[in-house]
Structures are given as structure tokens and as C-alpha cells.
Amino acid sequence: MISRRTAIASLGSTALLLAMAPGSAIASRPGMPRRLRAGDTVGLVAPAGFVADRFGLEQITETIRAMGLVPKPSPHLLDRYGYLAGEDKLRAAEVTRMFEDKEVQAIFAVRGGWGCARILPHLDFDLIRANPKLLIGSSDITALHMALAARTTCPGIQGPNVAHSWSDAAWRSFRGLVFDAATPTYRNPAAGEDRLVQSQFRIRTFRPGTARGPLLGGNLSVLSALVGTPYLPDFEGAILFLEDVNEAEYRIDRMLTQLALSGILGRVAGVVFGQCTNCTNPGASFSNFTVYEVLEQHLAPLGVPAFQGAMIGHISHQISIPVGVRAEIDAAAGTIRILEPAVS
Structure with missing residues (x-):
């Protein structure tokens, strides 16, 4: 788990990056969300697999707070429907609601698994297009990223789901893109x-x-x-x-x-x-x-x-x-x- 002190500290260097150039005088593009800042509220959604228990949710919210952000779990985040985090229309409504919520600056998927493709027919892409926000996650979240790329101009971030371990290297890579508007060059x-x-x-x-x-x-x-x-x-x-x-x-x-x-x-x-x-x-x-x-x-x-x-x-x-x-x-x-x- 990353510490709050590590999260708020300046980036420094990392072996994964050749350069981490901060974005300055950025020309805005259609559907371009604003960068995250300390104190921002971010939504937590489970569009695929379910969160096992409240202890898992506690660790997830601690991770978001360690980033300097304020977590806002979706109302039915702990729901379970078989191996899914609730029925398809409910999960789709949770995602759409986070895009519509003016308080929420970005949306984090808590985990992957399977199920994102099942909710695609139930998403309101017109509403999402009118409220561009970063959707952050990986694995099964690929289905949402591809659908958003096909139906909107809203970019996504393929990065760790919130329940991921978030090593220091993973955190620095994410922070540079999303907090600093950096344009890094990645090398192994x-x-x-x-x-x-x-x-x-x-x-x-x-x-x-x-x-x-x-x-x-x-x-x-x-x-x-x-x-x-x-x-x-x-x-x-x-x-x-x-x-x-x-x-x-x-x-x-x-x-x-x-x-x-x-x-x-x-x-x-x-x-x-x-x-x-x-x-x-x-x-x-x-x-x-x-x-x-x-x-x-x-x-x-x-x-x-x-x-x-x-x-x-x-x-x-x-x-x-x-x-x-x-x-x-x-x-x-x-x-x-x-x-x-x-x-x-």
C-alpha cells in the first residue's frame, strides 16, 4: 500500500521512465477532462466482479485517500449477483451515475473479473459524452475503454484497478499522467x-x-x-x-x-x-x-x-x-x- 506521504511527494525519478515532462500550456481537445488535484472527489464503481466484503472496501478507500483524493463509493458497490457486482442494468446505472455526478472528477474501477461487456447496451453514451471524465482500470475494464473510444471522445487510463497492490512505480506512472498532465516516455x-x-x-x-x-x-x-x-x-x-x-x-x-x-x-x-x-x-x-x-x-x-x-x-x-x-x-x-x- 502506498503511504499518503509518498503519494503527495514530488515524483522524482523512476526506472520505468525516460522522461516525465509536465504538461504546460496544454491545448484542450474535445472530451478532455481536467487533471486530478489533491482533495478531489472520485467515484468508485464495480462494473464487473464483486467486492468480497466490507474489509476489502475499507482497503480500497484507504488507497484512494493515500492518493490525496476523496473516495465516493457507488451506492451498490457491495452488491453481489453470482460472480457479478449486481445485475447488469444496475451496474450500468452505477457507472452512468458517476459520469453525471458533478462532484466526481474521475472514476476508478475497483476490480476486473468479467461483466463489463454485459453492461455496454445499458450505458447512456450521450450522457457520458456530455460529461467527460477519466475512467481508470484494467483487465475487464478494457470493454469499457473500447466502448468509450468508439462512442465518445473521452480518454481512459489503462492502469491498476483500485484493489491492485499499487507499487511505487505503478503509482508514479499513474500520478504523472493524471495529476501532472505529464507526457512521459516509458522504458523498461x-x-x-x-x-x-x-x-x-x-x-x-x-x-x-x-x-x-x-x-x-x-x-x-x-x-x-x-x-x-x-x-x-x-x-x-x-x-x-x-x-x-x-x-x-x-x-x-x-x-x-x-x-x-x-x-x-x-x-x-x-x-x-x-x-x-x-x-x-x-x-x-x-x-x-x-x-x-x-x-x-x-x-x-x-x-x-x-x-x-x-x-x-x-x-x-x-x-x-x-x-x-x-x-x-x-x-x-x-x-x-x-x-x-x-x-x-
Whole structure:
């Protein structure tokens, strides 16, 4: 858990960043929310899985207060409907209400799981478009980020859900984007290992080069399940970023094949595949394709800059990615440079 003193302190340096340039004289874009400030009220929603108990909610609200913010839980945050945090229309109403609430400056998802796609038909996108706010979260929250990118101009933040551990590196990355309107350049940290060649945090380049475009993506499983629905944005010229967890190699292959057959992979300007955590089939023989080999088969032939290994995904030190904001990647260096602030 981050301490309040750590949260309010100035950023300093972090191994995940090449630069953390604060946004000054920011030109406002349509749907651009304002940056967060200490003392702001933020909404807490559970659009997917349920919060287990009141103790879990207590830790969640403490995390928000450690950021210097005031938590405002949605009225039915502790509801449970099977493995979901309430029925679909109720969860959708909770999200819509937070966008409408004038007191709330940003919205945090407390956790992922499954269920965000089920509420998409029940969201009021006209109301959301008229009240742009950052929606912060990851994993299943990808469904909401993609729907907002498709139906509104409101950017999102792919970052830790509130129930995440929030390491110091994760907090600094998030704080720079959302509090300071920074435009950082992300590079993986040095591993600090006692060995001749680094093995941790390595970048694997499938095709070198640089590319610019809006950052669109998130969890591969969630994104691929939206193919063929009206809740995916146009990926023409985008930087596609992906990650996943607990998926066997053949499933990664299947989902990337779906993105290829649907035409999505053929339209992007570049690809960043972050971390694939626990993506190994435990019952398979050594002759199976590795995740790296699967990615190489799909990404190298695209002819666009592509690399694997960015600190995006189900890891403790995950960076925060502004969804819908323009960025530049350098696939040989393994860097992501944010070109414009996510907030004013």
C-alpha cells in the first residue's frame, strides 16, 4: 500500500521512465477532462466482479485517500449477483451515475473479473459524452475503454484497478499522467541482476522502427470478444497495445487470429504486446509454440513496428497507458512516448 506521504511527494525519478515532462500550456481537445488535484472527489464503481466484503472496501478507500483524493463509493458497490457486482442494468446505472455526478472528477474501477461487456447496451453514451471524465482500470475494464473510444471522445487510463497492490512505480506512472498532465516516455527498468546478460524485463522486437498513432487496446481476451460488436473503435493508424493473463499459448494464437481475420491487425500503425502473465499450458509438451513464437508469427508479417515486453498488464509494476491519446513507439528501443497529455 502506498503511504499518503509518498503519494503527495514530488515524483522524482523512476526506472520505468525516460522522461516525465509536465504538461504546460496544454491545448484542450474535445472530451478532455481536467487533471486530478489533491482533495478531489472520485467515484468508485464495480462494473464487473464483486467486492468480497466490507474489509476489502475499507482497503480500497484507504488507497484512494493515500492518493490525496476523496473516495465516493457507488451506492451498490457491495452488491453481489453470482460472480457479478449486481445485475447488469444496475451496474450500468452505477457507472452512468458517476459520469453525471458533478462532484466526481474521475472514476476508478475497483476490480476486473468479467461483466463489463454485459453492461455496454445499458450505458447512456450521450450522457457520458456530455460529461467527460477519466475512467481508470484494467483487465475487464478494457470493454469499457473500447466502448468509450468508439462512442465518445473521452480518454481512459489503462492502469491498476483500485484493489491492485499499487507499487511505487505503478503509482508514479499513474500520478504523472493524471495529476501532472505529464507526457512521459516509458522504458523498461534495468533488472539489477547479478549476471552478465539481463534476463528480466527484456524487450523482444519483432520488427524495428517508429510509429505514431492513438493508443488503443488493453486485455487481449476482452478486446477479441468485442470483435463484430459496435463497441470497438476504428483501429486505422492506431498503436495497438495488448496484454493478457492465465491464457495458454494456443488461446493467444486463437485470439490474435481473430484480430487478424477481422482486419484489425492489418489496419494498425504499430503493436506493443506487454506482459502475458502465467500464459503457459501446464499440460503441454515442450514441442508447443511459446508465446513469443505465437506473437512473432502474427506480428512480424504485419510490416509495422512491433515489440513485446512493455510493463503493461497483470504485474505489480504496471505502467498507466492513456487510451485514445497519441503516442510514438520505438520498437527497437522498446519505448512508448506519450505525445499529448491525457488531461488539461
